[in-house]
Amino acid sequence: MFEVLSHPFRRRILFRLSDHTPYTEGELPAGAIKPGGDEPNVLAIQLRHLHFPKLADAGYIEWDDSVDIVRRGPMFDEIEPLLGLLHDHQDELPGIGPQTV
Numbered sequence: 001m002f003e004v005l006s007h008p009f010r011r012r013i014l015f016r017l018s019d020h021t022p023y024t025e026g027e028l029p030a031g032a033i034k035p036g037g038d039e040p041n042v043l044a045i046q047l048r049h050l051h052f053p054k055l056a057d058a059g060y061i062e063w064d065d066s067v068d069i070v071r072r073g074p075m076f077d078e079i080e081p082l083l084g085l086l087h088d089h090q091d092e093l094p095g096i097g098p099q100t101v
Contacts, residue, residue, distance in 0.1 A: 013070065060079055
């Protein structure tokens, strides 16, 4: 879990899929994870070729690239309590909360 949560993009994806988001039925358009920085195209490629697959391999997300949708995976319930803890203590853990990246 900690390896998956170690990158801010992966944390952001999981936070967006948690109960703390406006998305219904636990799914969101993959494009809703807007990478910032100087090279957004490079970061978008990293999401598609590194971060989404890593989260999908762990079972935390299901990613349907044919319709560009990310939804909660079969193991999402396993990581959700940790996401809640990070969310509840984001003021004490700078750079960890849902607004990171």
